[in-house]
Amino acid sequence: MIVASQKPVEEIRETLKDYKKVLIAACGTCVTVCLAGGEKEAKELAALLSLSGEQEFKVVTPERQCDAEFLAEFDKDVRQADAVLSMACGAGVQFMAERCAGKPVIPALNTSFLGVNRDVGYWTEMCQGCGNCILEKTGGVCPVARCSKSHFNGPCGGSSNGKCEVDPSIDCGWQLIYDRLKSLNQLHRLYEIIPPRDWSTSRDGGPRKLRRTDVVTEEV
Amino acid sequence: MKVIVVGKSKYRDAFQSALRDAELEPVAVETAAGLKNLPEELPVVLLYDANLSPLIMEEGAAEKAVSVLKPQDAVVFLMDRDEDANPHIEYRVLETASRLASAKRRVTVLLRSCRAPDERFDDLYRIARQKGVTFIRYESLDITENEGIYTVVARDGKLSVSIDTPLLVDCGEKPSWELQEFSDALRLRTYDGGRISGNRWFLNQGATFKRNVRLVDTAALSGDIQRIMPALVKDILALEKPAQEKTAFVDAEKCAFCYTCFRVCPHSALGPDHGAAAMKVNDLLCEACGICVAICPASAIEFKAASPAALGDKPADAASGEPAGAASGDKPTDDTLGNKPAGAAAEDRRRTAEVPKETAGGKLKIFCCENSAFIIAKEALAGTDVKVESVPCGKDIEIEPVPCGGDTDIEPAPCGVNIDIEPVPCGGAVNAAMMANALRSHDRVMVAVCCEDACRHRDGNKRCIKQVERLKSRLDSLGYDSGRLSYVRTGVTMVEIFKEAALKALAGGEMK
Amino acid sequence: MEEGKVIQKSRLQRLFEAGEFVVTGEVGPPMGADADHVYHAAEALNGVIDAANVTDNQTSILRMSSIAASLLVQQKGVEAVVQMTCRDRNRIAIQSDLLGAWALGLRNLLILSGDHQAFGNDRGAKNVYDVDSIQLIKMLTDLQNEGVFHNGKKAKGVPGFFIGTTSNPFADPAELQLIRLKKKITAGARFVQTQSIYNVEKFEAWMEKVREWGLHKEAYFQAGVLVNKSVRSIEMTQKVPGMDIPDHLVERMRKAEDPKEEGIRIALEIIQRVRKIEGVSGVHIMAVGWEEIVPVIVERAGFLPRPALD
């Protein structure tokens, strides 16, 4: 899931200061689950920003902001607003902005990473969406996302007691890989030299597109 | 009614036959895995044999031990027990010690704290003293072993005693992994060593946070099962009805299936409904604390009234402590998921929410936990113009204005000050949006929750205070006076503290 | 800046400041470690041009480092313009390399974003783009003016590069490009080399805008001129994104009996025309794969001899 956190409220207020009627668009999927931009957070933000008494807020919650059909349901609300505060991830904010001709669309969140929910209110990064998965080689622990240096062939010298040199609260990704492979009895995999990889499948190759040719019947 | 009897206790057969006598239908489950196939809301009795030294628990073990001891050998019992452990184990220790002393062995009982749970203990203690058992209180112990002989050095302040013994009996209870497994399977909360943490154990002994699970410590019974049966059967039968007049209800359409409620519910009342791809409240387990309602990130959980049928002939002021009354509305059934609960506004599919308009309110609004602050609010706020904003379960609880200088010896609040009180089932039912909205209509807002660790819903009070702290820092960063928002921890007798907090809140100050 | 230390200005900078019409060329480092290649190229340009750009892994093709090759070029008496892209290095590496470049006596710097690695042979490489060209220009200018790195630490020895950048007069929308150019100049670029000019009318219009915005007063503008050797060369160039080659020029090449000579003539015509445009302070002559023609162009354009400085 996409994990995000809310921007500092004063920053949000500053970006909204020129608009009288603001539509707060929560997003009902990832950012709801990570307690950053769901309906509850939107209501709380609306209540907090309403304290000044100078602006009007309305909260809507599309199921997802990354599908046009869900956004279409709220076109009327968008028209009535001076600006839209999107509480979706960066993708949702942009998609909302594409739809809202002539309306400023302002982000309320900082989109952080692709991660998992480890406990109530605690998420960790697991994937960077690099487009070329090698988890089968690394015991199901991603060296790209979970090693601070994205090393492919073992930890750096800064790994000590299973912790990363960047911050002792970060587990060394390669320690995790080692532990996993050991438990799988696959330590031999560590001897393989993983060659420099092709990053063109990652964002280094430019903005990515994906087409399922069997679903797309008319070529674009 | 089916009752699941969990555990491998040696008392299980006797226990099951006692349940049958009470016209209940016991179902034995021996492994944690066996629980998975059974409905979650069935009453569960977890039989638990304390894991203790056989010398004190098994008949004849003491005599056997005596036979291998030389007459001059010392026997030392270490009776270092917790307060919440059951006193029957101590009876056994005293009895065993007395028997060994009767056999002319030198017996010493080392205690860290003295216990006198009841007259029986007093009697056994007196007998043991008469038989020649030595009792020594200690603060710290050193134990060393050399070729089967233990040297125990007990210290108490500046005094110390050293005893050599071939037989050192640790009377403490050992953690049981089996119990831990059952606890995990039943979603019970445990603390160190796998012991089950109760729902404020003193409120309801033997109960757990989960309403349908009761813990029976067989050591406490010493085989006398009948002693506990009436109360146990009463509790089991009470499980046929929801705990509360209102329960939480998940709107499956809005639910993001995020498991947040599942993780925070102190009573394990929420579970997944995979068919509907949404969470579902188990009405029989829900205690209506409102924590999930407040925290649900999709705002998908609301309260609904439990159906009159489910509540049945439940009389007013029942043991649950909740007033009964205007329970109304239809209980949604599984086959009518679209059937919205009474009271839940039937929102259209577009899911829009109006931000409440600012309404003219009083000077101070207090969210009061019904378990503490709301009980004392009347007394504490004597002399102020108090209005109760909304009342749970439709029953009117009136807090009438008391003229200034009433009969309390508390300094009265200024006359004519409007204080609005909103009772909440738990501090955890108050979220930041509620507080922020209250700040729009009131000069000051305070939440009054139970003292730390005293929450009936485990950590609702903590959740509330954390929300207050976060909201305060957000108010600060917006440049508002965060002193307008405050909280107080209070108990059912802390009238003066509640009063002071309210007065301070009115003045814009803060309580620590 | 440390007191009492005079930073020696580059020849390029002094020529611009003296109001001379500046002529620069280009040296492409080899795809290998062969120093002689650079020496030969530099020797050919000695006395012909005022300074030579030394490219930085141009079009993402792996080559010898620009800074190292620049040093080799200067050893042969030609002043180098170090090119530095943002593609391959993060802010630490870029600054570190440039500190070394200054210490080695390199004085001119051309900052560009760098072509995406998708154009080169290492398509699977990660790109860095930790800072973009404008951020980099600003970082360096601040360092040069205040003696303090972007990270807030004081520098021991401050460089004084003559910083230039590039601009494309033909990219759309023109306004966006002009805004970007203005930002670059505001950030501290002192000279600007443009994309190769073929469509002189459009370039004239662009320069008019530049003058309107007053940019020509804040930086020296050099028109880029590319010399084509063949029909194929001009056809290929026409296909490069951001290039604007009028069809009639391509047609001229096709019809010409001697395409090489025609290519020279076209280049010379362009040079003569852009020279007259107000605000153009020089030309930058590029002859990819035909480096030996540069002295010929310079000579036939009447730029020789190059002015001497005291």
Add this chain to the structure above:
Amino acid sequence: MIIGGGLAGCTVAKELSAAGIESCIVETGASIGGKVRGYGCKSDTKCNNCGLCAVGTLWRDVEGDMRVKKLCNARVIDISDAGGVFCVLIQSDGGKIEERFTDIVVATGFEYPAETAGAGYDASEFPRVFTGHALEKLMKDRGADSIFPEAPKSVAFLMCYGSRNLKERAPYCSRVCCAYSTRAAKVIKHYYPDAEVIAFYMDLQAVNPGNYAAELEGRGIRLERCRPADISFDGGRPVIAYEDAEGRKTKSFDYLFLNTGIHPDIPGNTALADITGLRVRSDGFLAYVKPPEKTGVYLAGCAASPMTIVETMASARNAAVALINNAAGGRVR
């Protein structure tokens, strides 16, 4: 009929009412609630498990419960058997009344009789000395940042005061003093971190899980294991003479707490035993002669033995459940 409208009596009444059984509380005081109503919660920042919050809305619930009849300022004079039901003569404000009941619950609790320990220190005469009851009032009325009118520098607790002492007629452990006094000590230490708090004790009961003595000492509460020899006064300040391992000492304190225990109301219990068929034990508390299912007379709370709040409620609940079961099943006398 429930004799006594304190914690045990009210708990029984509430349980019975929940089961649909009507009851009548006969209370000698002016209102229901008994002693516990005057108790104060003993949490500092954290709950100290005193159990008082378990009481919750009990008083309000019982006061507002139509199934529970409340006779205050009333006392039972006589009980006689009237063929399967009890005929009870009650002296109340309005004179003597006679009522009939099927069952009787004895929940008379305990007493602060004049002759028990601590009674000699009247608050007006010794404002710096607090007995158990006064301590509770202090806890109840404490403010957000003060307990005493002035911040104390030193406070002493005398635990087991009057307990375990044949001469004081309490040869047993009252079982609550260790708990309430150490909890109060924690509260005082929390309000006044600089105050010296000393507890003189004989035995220390485990009140919280773990090593309680260590926990208390970790909080800065000093434990002295000795029985002080003498209490005297110096200008109103209590002075305690005691002996520890180093020898005899005297020390003066700002405040002194005498942790009086739970004492049976012996005359009252004796009178009740006569009319209810219960017996008075050697320590003065009441006990069953025959099982309550046979007699219809139930015992709840501290009338039977010293109990904590929670134990009292549990005992009352057990009595109520037994009564309800018997009422449903039909009693065989």
